[in-house]
Amino acid sequence: MSRRYLVAHDGGERGTAALRLGAVLAASLGAELDVVLVVRSDDPFGQPYPPVGDVTGLVAEQARRWLDEALAQLPAGVPARGHLRTAASVPEGLLEAVEELAAAAVVVGATGGANPFGVGPVARALLHSSPVPVVLAPQDGAGPAAPGRLEHLYAAVGTRPGATAVLEEAAEAAERTGLPLHVVSLLEVDARSGAEEPALDRLREVVERTRLRLGDGLVSVELGKGRTMAEAVASIDWEPGGLLLVGSSRLARGRQTFLGPTAARMLRHVPVPVAVVPRGER
Numbered sequence: 001m002s003r004r005y006l007v008a009h010d011g012g013e014r015g016t017a018a019l020r021l022g023a024v025l026a027a028s029l030g031a032e033l034d035v036v037l038v039v040r041s042d043d044p045f046g047q048p049y050p051p052v053g054d055v056t057g058l059v060a061e062q063a064r065r066w067l068d069e070a071l072a073q074l075p076a077g078v079p080a081r082g083h084l085r086t087a088a089s090v091p092e093g094l095l096e097a098v099e100e101l102a103a104a105a106v107v108v109g110a111t112g113g114a115n116p117f118g119v120g121p122v123a124r125a126l127l128h129s130s131p132v133p134v135v136l137a138p139q140d141g142a143g144p145a146a147p148g149r150l151e152h153l154y155a156a157v158g159t160r161p162g163a164t165a166v167l168e169e170a171a172e173a174a175e176r177t178g179l180p181l182h183v184v185s186l187l188e189v190d191a192r193s194g195a196e197e198p199a200l201d202r203l204r205e206v207v208e209r210t211r212l213r214l215g216d217g218l219v220s221v222e223l224g225k226g227r228t229m230a231e232a233v234a235s236i237d238w239e240p241g242g243l244l245l246v247g248s249s250r251l252a253r254g255r256q257t258f259l260g261p262t263a264a265r266m267l268r269h270v271p272v273p274v275a276v277v278p279r280g281e282r
Helices: 013-029 056-073 090-100 121-127 165-177 187-192 197-214 229-234 261-267
Strands: 004-008 032-040 080-087 105-109 134-137 152-156 181-185 219-223 242-247 274-277
Touching: 004 013, 004 090, 013 032, 013 056, 013 105, 013 134, 013 165, 032 056, 032 090, 056 080, 080 090, 090 105, 090 121, 105 121, 121 134, 152 165, 165 181, 165 242, 229 261, 242 261, 261 274
Parallel strands: 004 032, 004 105, 032 080, 105 134, 152 181, 152 242, 181 219, 242 274
Antiparallel strands: 134 274
């Protein structure tokens, strides 16, 4: 069966950014898209103000138009289905759709502005509860939009226990796609957090095993150095058409995503789309 990626659409710029990145992922990885637009259900105990009567039908009609327009924007050859859902909240509706549609990942747009990876309330809720990877699409066009396909995989790996778990996910993705894998470690940031030489040795050992598994030609290691997160990220040679895989915090429960503080700081500066991978079994 083909992998299915859920694209969260809202009829606005965030939805357009998610749709654009979803199309790139589908074309690069041979996946199919489920474009989902969630309409919040009315609170039966609440009273609208000012009283305007029942507007449910009008809202659903507008949402359907947005959904049809979104599907029409997709490039030819990208298989996609549209889904209009109703739920008490947008994150709740998206998570229900992830389960029912057996999605392998959910793509959501960031808020944009000065920070292209600004995390709004919907993305924040998904990043702390999703059972599948959450892929954040920046609104400034960063990432693989120019070449139209993924060309490089990046894996952010730290030195703390369990931090290298995302490397296994990244290695499997590299094997499946044949894309080169760049292991990125912001060691200056980790060192200030108390990383010691034994921890760095463990990191090197895990990276070396990945290199042996994939071959020298598919794996490279880049160390980000800088006094600040912005400087460390800027010191990495980010290639066009890249996707960065980031592991979830140790606070994540079971197989769920949880955006840790270091990853949250990285999001302010990385120039490529980011996928936050859940903890637990793959």
